[in-house]
Amino acid sequence: MTIKKNGTEFSDDDVIRSVKSGNIKNFEVIVNRYKRRIVNFVYRMIGDYDEAQNISQEAFFQIYRKIGKYKENSTFQSFIYTVAKNITLNYLKKSKRITFFSQLSAKGEGEYIPSGDITPDEKIQKVERNKMVTRGLENLIINQRLALILKIYLGFSYKKIAEVTGWSQPKIETLISRGKVNLKNYVNLQGKGVKDV
Amino acid sequence: MFNKRENKMKCSEVNLLLSRYQDNELDNYSGEMVKEHLSDCKSCRMELGELQRISLGIAEIRDVELKENFTAEVMSMVAQHKKTRFAGRLVYIYSFVFAIFFIFGVLIDPYPAGGSSEENSKMELSSILLDGQKFTSDNNHNFVIIGLAGGNDEKGIY
Ligand SMILES: [Zn+2]
Numbered sequence: 001m002t003i004k005k006n007g008t009e010f011s012d013d014d015v016i017r018s019v020k021s022g023n024i025k026n027f028e029v030i031v032n033r034y035k036r037r038i039v040n041f042v043y044r045m046i047g048d049y050d051e052a053q054n055i056s057q058e059a060f061f062q063i064y065r066k067i068g069k070y071k072e073n074s075t076f077q078s079f080i081y082t083v084a085k086n087i088t089l090n091y092l093k094k095s096k097r098i099t100f101f102s103q104l105s106a107k108g109e110g111e112y113i114p115s116g117d118i119t120p121d122e123k124i125q126k127v128e129r130n131k132m133v134t135r136g137l138e139n140l141i142i143n144q145r146l147a148l149i150l151k152i153y154l155g156f157s158y159k160k161i162a163e164v165t166g167w168s169q170p171k172i173e174t175l176i177s178r179g180k181v182n183l184k185n186y187v188n189l190q191g192k193g194v195k196d197v
Numbered sequence: 198m199f200n201k202r203e204n205k206m207k208c209s210e211v212n213l214l215l216s217r218y219q220d221n222e223l224d225n226y227s228g229e230m231v232k233e234h235l236s237d238c239k240s241c242r243m244e245l246g247e248l249q250r251i252s253l254g255i256a257e258i259r260d261v262e263l264k265e266n267f268t269a270e271v272m273s274m275v276a277q278h279k280k281t282r283f284a285g286r287l288v289y290i291y292s293f294v295f296a297i298f299f300i301f302g303v304l305i306d307p308y309p310a311g312g313s314s315e316e317n318s319k320m321e322l323s324s325i326l327l328d329g330q331k332f333t334s335d336n337n338h339n340f341v342i343i344g345l346a347g348g349n350d351e352k353g354i355y
Contacts, residue, residue: 035263153258
């Protein structure tokens, strides 16, 4: 169940309605539709590849359990990212995140590899900048990181971010704006350090 | 917020709006004002460029691959949950039915007390057939416990 006869996809609400009426197997459609983005959202928040998978699976399970509470007039995406966000924040609270992004260098997962027609020098620069941005994310306070990831990775509007986090518009504006500046300062500082060496 | 006379914004004012400008979250009017300022202010353009590089840096973090059985594992959690919930419901239904029987046994008394005038006569008020045995009750005793294996004596079980 993914494609309708006329070639259009079933909407989230179509699928949810079917799951609610007992076709539990169709929940698979939801998992397959969102798993990649959920896992990568969680991964950017916690920096641990294996835990990101576990947390995301738990999130989908919770989404299934709470599906009765989902009302069709709210957006399904806000609903699922709210669940994923809550589990992620709980995890961060408990774990005190000791190994943020440590796997990045170990496994090469999530590492940025520049493509396109660029010189080796530009390539090194880009990789270096990407590493620094990633480390910079780690150094942000959790709410700034969450706001930036919702905005930049998931491309959410401030309104949608408000739906997921429950934050006010001014709070979101401040978190995102300060997050960008902090990240910029971090990268510039590290960049200088690299040059000086 | 900005100097109305010249209808132009200062760099410090633009700076405060730059993040929202980049995110396309300004109203049309403010957006236009920032745009206008940027068109002839190099330092603010550079500031915006830095913000854009940062955003690009976040956007460019490469996606991780999912484990192969990701979906299957979620679906088995879901199926397991449904099973236990169903089993839980059965237990619930059984205990409900049991409770109903119990309440009936206690509250709805089939053997009313105070057997009126026939007090002394060992009169059989009622009998219940259970497991092929006949249980009887005295007229002054009205509580019957169902299901206990009783003797054959006429006093029955109270
Ligand atoms: Zn300026």
